Amino acid sequence: MKRTAVYAGSFDPITNGHLSLVKRALQIFDKIIVAIAINPEKKPLFTLEERLEMTRIAIKETIPENERVEVDCFEGLLVDYLKRKGANVILRGLRAVSDFDYELQLALMNRYLNPDIQSVFLMTDFRWLFLSSTIVKQAAKFGGEIDGLVPKIVAERLREKFQRG
Numbered sequence: 486m487k488r489t490a491v492y493a494g495s496f497d498p499i500t501n502g503h504l505s506l507v508k509r510a511l512q513i514f515d516k517i518i519v520a521i522a523i524n525p526e527k528k529p530l531f532t533l534e535e536r537l538e539m540t541r542i543a544i545k546e547t548i549p550e551n552e553r554v555e556v557d558c559f560e561g562l563l564v565d566y567l568k569r570k571g572a573n574v575i576l577r578g579l580r581a582v583s584d585f586d587y588e589l590q591l592a593l594m595n596r597y598l599n600p601d602i603q604s605v606f607l608m609t610d611f612r613w614l615f616l617s618s619t620i621v622k623q624a625a626k627f628g629g630e631i632d633g634l635v636p637k638i639v640a641e642r643l644r645e646k647f648q649r650g
Contacts, residue, residue, distance in 0.1 A: 487515045487516055488513070488516070489515065489516040489517075489571065489572040489573075489574065490513075490572065490574040490605065491518045491520050491570065492506065492518065492576040492577075493521075493559070493563050493566075493575065494520075495521065495522055495527060495536075496519070496521050496618070497529040497530055497531055497618050497622075498531055498536065498618055498621070498622075498639045498642070499519075499536070499539060499540045499543050499635070499636065499639060500617070500618055500621055500634060501633070501634055501635060501636065502578070502609055502616040503519075504547050504548065506576070506578045507519065507548060507554060508547075508548055509610075510576050511550050511553055513605075514574070514576075516553050517553065517554050517555070518554075518570060519540055519555070519556045519557070521533065521537060521556070521557070521558040521559075522558070523558055523560040530646060531646075533558055537556060539636070539638050539639050539642060540556045542636070542638045543639065544556060546638070547636060563575065563595060564595050564598045564599040567599075567602055568599070573601055574602070574603050575592070575605070576607065577604060577605070577606050577607075578608075579607070580608075580613070580617075581614065588604075591604075592604035621634055621639075622643065625640075625646075626647050
């Protein structure tokens with residue numbers, strides 16, 4: 486049986502911290518599905534189509550075993566999406582203790598909704614402890630150096646977004 490984990494998030498945009506987590510998870514799981522969540526209550530900088538494209542390009546260019554990574558999107562409950570995909574593991578990254586409270590609540594709610602779903606937490610690599618999509622967008626908006634924090638395609642698209650605005 487294939488061990489498939491779903492790594493869900495808004496990925497607005499995907500960062501090198503996200504990619505590092507996917508690479509490390511491939512040591513544990515046979516397949517990782519990077520699932521971009523459609524949340525009508527959030528106002529992302531990038532459209533769903535842009536996020537899908539950037540994520541696919543970033544994975545293809547940075548993860549040698551990219552054939553084991555699927556990029557998809559979903560709307561609604563994550564546990565329902567996992568069921569449709571035949572997966573039973575939710576992969577989540579933890580940067581600091583502050584992430585844990587929120588992630589624990591999500592994990593317990595998902596377990597309540599579907600007791601067959603397991604949440605697996607991986608600590609982020611030390612070099613990405615400070616990194617978030619929000620911080621990268623703020624730095625890019627004000628002309629900060631973001632190379633090395635995000636894949637090349639993301640850095641280019643962020644510069645394009647903020648040159649227009």
